[in-house]
Amino acid sequence: MNFAFWNMHSKAAEWDVPLFLGEFGGPAPTLGIVDYMHLLHKRLNDYLASGAQWNYTPGWTPGALDGWNAEDLSIVNDQGNLRANFKIRPYAQKISGTPTQLIVSIVSNDGKSIELKWYHKSRTGQTELFVPRNDLFGSIPVKIDMEGLGLFCWFDPSQTRLICNSNFDGYKHVRVRHCLMILGLCFLY
Numbered sequence: 001m002n003f004a005f006w007n008m009h010s011k012a013a014e015w016d017v018p019l020f021l022g023e024f025g026g027p028a029p030t031l032g033i034v035d036y037m038h039l040l041h042k043r044l045n046d047y048l049a050s051g052a053q054w055n056y057t058p059g060w061t062p063g064a065l066d067g068w069n070a071e072d073l074s075i076v077n078d079q080g081n082l083r084a085n086f087k088i089r090p091y092a093q094k095i096s097g098t099p100t101q102l103i104v105s106i107v108s109n110d111g112k113s114i115e116l117k118w119y120h121k122s123r124t125g126q127t128e129l130f131v132p133r134n135d136l137f138g139s140i141p142v143k144i145d146m147e148g149l150g151l152f153c154w155f156d157p158s159q160t161r162l163i164c165n166s167n168f169d170g171y172k173h174v175r176v177r178h179c180l181m182i183l184g185l186c187f188l189y
Contacts, residue, residue, distance in 0.1 A: 002043065005043045005046070005047050005049075008021070008049075009049070012049075019047055019049035020049065020050045020051060021040075021044065021049055021050070021051035023052060023053075023054055024040055024051055024054065025037070025053045025054035025055065025073050025075075026073070027071075027072040027085065028072065028074075028075075028085040030085070033084050033085050037085060037087050038087065041087070041089045041104065042104075044089075045091075045102040045104055048099050048101075048102060053075065053086065054075075055073040056075055057073075058080065060074035060076060060077060060078055061078050062078065073085070087106075088132055088136065089104070090106070090114045090130055090131045090136065091129070091130050092118075092127070092130075093128045093129065093130050094127060094128040095116075095118050095127050096120055096122070096124045096125045096127045097118050097120045097121040097124065097169075098118060098119045098121075099116065099117070099118045100117045100118055100119065100171075101116070102115070102117075103116075106136060111177060111178035112177065112178055113176065113178070114131055114136075114162075114175070114176045114177075115173065115175035115176070116129055116173070117172070117173045118172055119169075119170070120148065120151075120166055120168070120169055120171070120172045122166060122168060122169050125165075126163050126164060127163070127164040128161050128162070129161065129162040129164075129174075130160065130161060131160070131161065131162045131176055132159070132160045133160065137178065140178050140179070140180075141178075141180075141181045142176050142177060142178060142179055143176070143178075143179040144175070144176050145173075145174065145175040145176075145177070146164070146174050147173040147174075148166060148170055148171055148172035149170055150166040150168040151165075151166045151174065152165060152166065153165075153174050
């Protein structure tokens with residue numbers, strides 16, 4: 001899979017366009033589908049690419065499946081619940097400047113973390129990451145580490161986006177991670 005992403009990334013760079021992976025996914029009952037989806041998300045992050053996952057089919061049924069072409073790619077079942085072939089993917093929705101790295105560790109035994117590094121251009125607005133706090137971290141407190149002159153980041157009222165801003169151009173780095181609170185102090189694990 002890495003060669004395929006490298007090849008697509010090289011072609012996008014040759015054409016001077018962003019890489020967008022359309023229609024990716026797999027049937028929910030596929031053996032190893034969770035690991036496969038995590039790997040796809042990792043490759044999207046490694047190459048700072050965007051993508052669109054198959055397929056929201058609210059009319060999915062065990063008999064008719066997606067209802068077209070005998071496909072079984074729906075991310076929801078007949079009750080509207082998410083199936084195994086869909087995992088929430090934190091990603092950068094908007095970057096004020098140029099991204100350099102996105103690292104998402106949501107299956108780690110060391111706790112979950114999301115981090116973004118970028119060259120910030122202050123005149124182009126805010127950087128926004130889709131980080132659905134409750135879905136990813138539950139009720140566990142999080143710590144937001146910020147590096148870079150004047151960088152300030154906060155969660156929006158819905159707790160689904162992390163918004164970062166600075167009045168100064170330059171390299172920035174933000175990381176959101178699990179935190180164990182003891183006597184009001186945050187201990188990372």
